[in-house]
Amino acid sequence: MSSNDNRLQMFQYIKRDTLDSVNIDPLQTAGLLTQAAKDALIEWGDGYSVCDYCNGALDLVKKPPIEEFVHKALPEFLGTDAARVMNGARESKFAVMHTLAHTAAKSGSFDNYVIMDGWAHYSSKVAAECAGLDVVLTKKPEKEVMPEDFLNAIETGIEERGKKPLLTLITYPDGNYGNLPDVKKIAQISHEFEIPVLLNGAYAIGRMPVSAKELGVDYITGSGHKSMAASGPVGVLGVCGEEAAAQLFRKSVHNKVKEVELLGCTSRGAPIMTLMASFPEVVQRTRLENWEREVASAQYFIKRLEDTGQFVLFGQQPHRHDVMFFEAPGFFKISEKVKRGRYFLYDELKEKKIHGIKPGLTKNFKMSTFGLGKDKLDYIADSFEEILKKYDEL
Amino acid sequence: MSSNDNRLQMFQYIKRDTLDSVNIDPLQTAGLLTQAAKDALIEWGDGYSVCDYCNGALDLVKKPPIEEFVHKALPEFLGTDAARVMNGARESKFAVMHTLAHTAAKSGSFDNYVIMDGWAHYSSKVAAECAGLDVVLTKKPEKEVMPEDFLNAIETGIEERGKKPLLTLITYPDGNYGNLPDVKKIAQISHEFEIPVLLNGAYAIGRMPVSAKELGVDYITGSGHKSMAASGPVGVLGVCGEEAAAQLFRKSVHNKVKEVELLGCTSRGAPIMTLMASFPEVVQRTRLENWEREVASAQYFIKRLEDTGQFVLFGQQPHRHDVMFFEAPGFFKISEKVKRGRYFLYDELKEKKIHGIKPGLTKNFKMSTFGLGKDKLDYIADSFEEILKKYDEL
Numbered sequence: 013m014s015s016n017d018n019r020l021q022m023f024q025y026i027k028r029d030t031l032d033s034v035n036i037d038p039l040q041t042a043g044l045l046t047q048a049a050k051d052a053l054i055e056w057g058d059g060y061s062v063c064d065y066c067n068g069a070l071d072l073v074k075k076p077p078i079e080e081f082v083h084k085a086l087p088e089f090l091g092t093d094a095a096r097v098m099n100g101a102r103e104s105k106f107a108v109m110h111t112l113a114h115t116a117a118k119s120g121s122f123d124n125y126v127i128m129d130g131w132a133h134y135s136s137k138v139a140a141e142c143a144g145l146d147v148v149l150t151k152k153p154e155k156e157v158m159p160e161d162f163l164n165a166i167e168t169g170i171e172e173r174g175k176k177p178l179l180t181l182i183t184y185p186d187g188n189y190g191n192l193p194d195v196k197k198i199a200q201i202s203h204e205f206e207i208p209v210l211l212n213g214a215y216a217i218g219r220m221p222v223s224a225k226e227l228g229v230d231y232i233t234g235s236g237h238k239s240m241a242a243s244g245p246v247g248v249l250g251v252c253g254e255e256a257a258a259q260l261f262r263k264s265v266h267n268k269v270k271e272v273e274l275l276g277c278t279s280r281g282a283p284i285m286t287l288m289a290s291f292p293e294v295v296q297r298t299r300l301e302n303w304e305r306e307v308a309s310a311q312y313f314i315k316r317l318e319d320t321g322q323f324v325l326f327g328q329q330p331h332r333h334d335v336m337f338f339e340a341p342g343f344f345k346i347s348e349k350v351k352r353g354r355y356f357l358y359d360e361l362k363e364k365k366i367h368g369i370k371p372g373l374t375k376n377f378k379m380s381t382f383g384l385g386k387d388k389l390d391y392i393a394d395s396f397e398e399i400l401k402k403y404d405e406l
Numbered sequence: 407m408s409s410n411d412n413r414l415q416m417f418q419y420i421k422r423d424t425l426d427s428v429n430i431d432p433l434q435t436a437g438l439l440t441q442a443a444k445d446a447l448i449e450w451g452d453g454y455s456v457c458d459y460c461n462g463a464l465d466l467v468k469k470p471p472i473e474e475f476v477h478k479a480l481p482e483f484l485g486t487d488a489a490r491v492m493n494g495a496r497e498s499k500f501a502v503m504h505t506l507a508h509t510a511a512k513s514g515s516f517d518n519y520v521i522m523d524g525w526a527h528y529s530s531k532v533a534a535e536c537a538g539l540d541v542v543l544t545k546k547p548e549k550e551v552m553p554e555d556f557l558n559a560i561e562t563g564i565e566e567r568g569k570k571p572l573l574t575l576i577t578y579p580d581g582n583y584g585n586l587p588d589v590k591k592i593a594q595i596s597h598e599f600e601i602p603v604l605l606n607g608a609y610a611i612g613r614m615p616v617s618a619k620e621l622g623v624d625y626i627t628g629s630g631h632k633s634m635a636a637s638g639p640v641g642v643l644g645v646c647g648e649e650a651a652a653q654l655f656r657k658s659v660h661n662k663v664k665e666v667e668l669l670g671c672t673s674r675g676a677p678i679m680t681l682m683a684s685f686p687e688v689v690q691r692t693r694l695e696n697w698e699r700e701v702a703s704a705q706y707f708i709k710r711l712e713d714t715g716q717f718v719l720f721g722q723q724p725h726r727h728d729v730m731f732f733e734a735p736g737f738f739k740i741s742e743k744v745k746r747g748r749y750f751l752y753d754e755l756k757e758k759k760i761h762g763i764k765p766g767l768t769k770n771f772k773m774s775t776f777g778l779g780k781d782k783l784d785y786i787a788d789s790f791e792e793i794l795k796k797y798d799e800l
Contacts, residue, residue, distance in 0.1 A: 020689060021686055022474065023475060023685050023686060024683050024686060025442060026471075026679070027449065028449050028450055039453070039457050040453060040455075040457070043452055044453065049451075050448070050451060051418075051419055052418075053676070054444070055422050055425075057439050058434070059434060059437015059635070059636065059637065060434060060437050060638055063433050064422070064434065080416065099497075100669075102669045114538070134661045135671075138660060138670045141658055141659060142504075142666050142669060144508070236453075237675055238454060243451045243452070243453065243675055244453055244675030244677075245493060245639065245674055245675055245677070264532045266532060266535060267532060270532050272532055275494075275496045275500055275529060275532050275536060276496060276529050277496075278639070281631055281637055281677075282637050283639070283675075283677075285420070288420075289420075291414060291417050292411065292415055295414060
C-alpha cells in the first residue's frame with residue numbers, strides 16, 4: 013500500500029462527534045431518524061437499491077409501496093392533488109420556478125421574476141436565479157411579514173416591470189425566527205392578481221399540521237432531511253390543480269414515462285425508503301394535539317429564558333413554533349471580557365454537550381426546541397444560566 | 407391507533423428480498439456498499455448530519471475532510487481541474503448543459519442543441535430537454551459508435567441548423583452493451599469544431615480507470631450509486647479548464663458562497679459520506695491491473711456462455727467491460743412453448759436466487775459481471791445451462 017493509499021484512509025470510519033450532544037440546531041432537531049428509518053437505511057443502503065423493483069417510473073413502484081406513498085399518502089398529507097418525492101426542498105422550488113419560466117412566462121402576462129418575503133431562505137433565491145428569474149423581496153420585516161408587505165411588493169413589481177411576477181413565494185416559517193405569516197391572506201392577495209403561490213414549508217411540513225388546500229396555496233415544498241426524520245437529500249413537492257400538475261410533471265419527448273423536471277427519477281435509493289419508514293411517526297407528530305404540545309414546550313423554554321432577564325425573543329408573540337431567535341445581551345457582555353472572545357459560548361456549550369449554536373455567535377442566535385422534551389429543555393436553560401453565573405452576568 | 411395509522415405501517419420495516427440473491431443488474435453490481443460505507447451510513451444517517459460541520463459551503467467543510475475530498479482527491483481521480491459532488495450523474499449533465507445554454511449560447515456561434523451517440527442514456531436526453539436543448543443523435547450503431555458517426559452528426563447538425571451544437575456528449579460505455587467508443591478521437595473531432603465534450607461515465611468512473619485529461623474531454627460525470635459503491639442519490643462532476651469551471655460553478659448574486667447550478671448545496675447528508683468512505687477501495691479497484699482482472703472475468707463468462715452455442719454477445723469483440731448484452735435464442739424458444747411464456751426465465755432464475763434480468767425478457771438481455779468473481783460467474787453460467795437442459799434446449 014502506497015503512502016497515497018494511506019492518505020485516502022482519512023475518508024473512512026469518521027466519527028460524528030456531535031452524536032452524543034443535545035442538538036438544538038433548527039436544521040437537525042426534526043431530521044433525526046426514527047428507528048424504522050434507521051432500519052430502512054441499512055436494508056436499502058446499497059447504491060440504487062430501489063431500482064431492483066422499478067419498471068421505468070420510480071413513483072409507480074408497487075413493491076415497496078412507493079406508488080401508494082407518492083400518489084396517495086403524500087398528497088393526502090400535504091393537502092394537494094399530486095405530489096412527488098424530490099432531492100430536497102430547494103430542488104422542488106427550482107422545479108416549480110423552472111416550469112413556470114417555461115410555461116406561464118410564454119403567455120405574455122408575466123415577467124421573469126418572483127415575489128418573496130424578506131426572510132426567504134437563500135435557497136429560494138438561488139433556485140430563482142438558476143431558473144433565470146429575478147427576485148423581488150417584500151420589505152425586511154421588523155417583527156413579522158405582513159400580508160400588506162406582499163401586496164406592496166406585488167404592486168411595486170408590476171409598476172416597475174410592467175407585468176406581474178410568475179410566482180409568490182412564502183416562507184412558512186422562516187428558518188431563523190420561526191415566525192408564521194398569515195398564508196391564507198397572502199395567498200388570497202396573490203390570487204387576486206392571478207399569481208400562483210408557493211409555500212416553502214421546509215420547517216413546517218413534518219413538524220406541524222400543514223395543508224396546501226386549507227391554506228389556499230398552489231405549490232408546497234418540504235424537506236425530508238430537515239423536518240421529516242429522513243436521511244437526506246430528500247424532499248417533497250405537492251401541487252394543486254390538474255393543469256398545474258400536468259405542467260410541473262410533464263413527460264419527456266424522448267421517453268414517455270420520464271418526467272422532465274425530475275430528470276426522469278429523483279430519490280432512487282435509501283433516502284426515499286427512510287422518508288417512507290418515518291412517515292407514520294411524522295403523520296402522528298404533526299397531528300394538532302401533538303404539535304400543540306411542541307408549541308407549549310417552546311413557550312415554556314422561552315419563558316424560562318426570558319425570566320432570567322438576559323434573553324429577548326425576536327418576532328411574533330406569543331411564539332408558535334419550535335424555531336426561535338434570541339438576543340442575549342449577557343452572553344455578549346461576557347464575550348467582550350473573556351480571552352476566547354466571541355468563541356467562549358461555543359466552548360462552554362461544547363463542554364456541556366450542547367451543539368447547534370454556530371461558533372462565534374453570542375449576541376444573538378437561533379435554535380430549536382423540537383422533540384427535546386422538558387428534561388432536555390431544562391438542561392439547556394440551566395446550562396445557559398450556569399454560564400451566565402460563571403461570568404457574573406446573573 | 408386508527409385504521410389509517412395501521413395502513414401507514416405498510417411503509418415501515420420493508421425487507422429487500424433481492425438481498426440474498428446474486429445480483430447481475432448492471433445498475434447494481436458496482437453500487438454495493440463497502441463495509442466502510444455501511445459504517446458511514448449508520449454514523450451519518452440523520453437528516454442533514456454533515457451540516458453540523460458547515461460554515462456555509464458544503465465543499466469547504468474541513469472536518470469531516472470534504473474539502474480535501476472535493477478539491478484534491480476527486481479532481482485527481484477524475485483527471486480534471488475541478489470537481490464537485492452532485493445528486494447524481496443526470497443532475498451533473500443537466501448542470502453542464504444548463505450552464506452552456508446560459509453562457510456559450512449567448513456568444514452567437516452556437517445553437518441550442520447537443521450531439522449525442524445513438525446509445526445515449528435517456529437521462530442525457532431528458533437533461534438536455536430540461537435545459538431547453540434539442541438532441542441530435544448519431545446514427546444508431548450496428549456494433550459500436552464510431553468517431554465518423556459523431557463527425558457526420560456534427561456536420562449534419564451545422565448544415566441543418568446553421569450553427570454548431572453547444573456540446574458533444576459521449577456515453578462511455580453505454581449501459582446496455584458495455585461498448586467503449588474511441589473517446590480520444592471523438593473528442594478531437596469535436597474540438598476541431600471548438601465544441602466542448604462531456605463524457606458520461608456513469609458505468610465507467612468507479613469501475614475502470616478514467617481520466618478526463620488523458621481522454622481529452624472537458625466535462626466528466628459519474629454516478630456514486632451506480633459505480634462508486636455509494637448510497638444514492640449521489641454523483642460526481644469534473645471539469646477541465648479554469649474558465650469552464652468558473653462558469654459551471656458560478657456563485658449566486660444573492661449569496662457569495664453558494665453556487666447557482668448546485669442550488670447552493672447538493673449531497674448534504676449520508677450519501678457524500680458513503681462516497682468518501684468507499685473511495686479508497688474504489689481507487690484501488692479502478693487501478694489498471696484490477697480492472698484488467700474484471701475484464702478477464704467478463705471474457706471468461708462470455709466464453710462459457712458462447713461455448714453452449716445458445717448465447718451470442720452483441721457489440722465489440724473482444725469485449726472490454728463488465729456490462730454485456732446477449733441474444734439467447736434457446737431461452738426464447740422455451741418461452742414460446744411453456745405455460746408461463748416469457749416470464750419463465752425470471753421465475754427460474756428467482757428459484758436459483760439470481761436477480762437482475764427484467765421479468766419478461768428472454769430473447770435478449772443485459773447483465774453485468776462486476777465484482778462477482780469466478781465462483782459466482784460459474785454458478786450463473788451453470789444455472790443458465792441447467793435451465794436450457796431442463797427444457798431440452800441443450
